[in-house]
Amino acid sequence: xxxxxxxxxxxxxxxxxxxxxxxxxxxxxxxxxxxxxxxxxxxxxxxxxxxxxxxxxxxxxxxxxxxxxxxxxxxxxx
Numbered sequence: 691x692x693x694x695x696x697x698x699x700x701x702x703x704x705x706x707x708x709x710x711x712x713x714x715x716x717x718x719x720x721x722x723x724x725x726x727x728x729x730x731x732x733x734x735x736x737x738x739x740x741x742x743x744x745x746x747x748x749x750x751x752x753x754x755x756x757x758x759x760x761x762x763x764x765x766x767x768x
Contacts, residue, residue, distance in 0.1 A: 701727040 694706040703725040710718035 698724065 692708045692710070694704075694708075696704045696706070698704050704722060705725055706720060706722045708718055708720045709715065
C-alpha cells in the first residue's frame with residue numbers, strides 16, 4: 691500500500707492510495723480522493739477497536755428489542 695498526499699491548491703489536498711499485492715490482485719489498483727479544506731472545527735477520529743463495552747451495549751439493546759422493551763431514551767446504545 692502506497693499513500694500519496696499532493697497539494698492541488700490552497701484549499702485542496704489530493705489523497706491517493708495504490709494497492710499492489712500480486713498474491714491478492716491481478717494488477718495494482720488506485721483510489722484518489724480530493725480532500726477539501728474544512729470550514730469548521732476538526733475533531734479527532736478514534737477507532738473503537740478493542741472496545742469490548744460496545745459489544746455489551748449492543749447485546750443488551752438486542753435483548754431489550756426481543757423482549758419488546760424500550761430502553762430509557764438516554765441509555766447507552768440508544
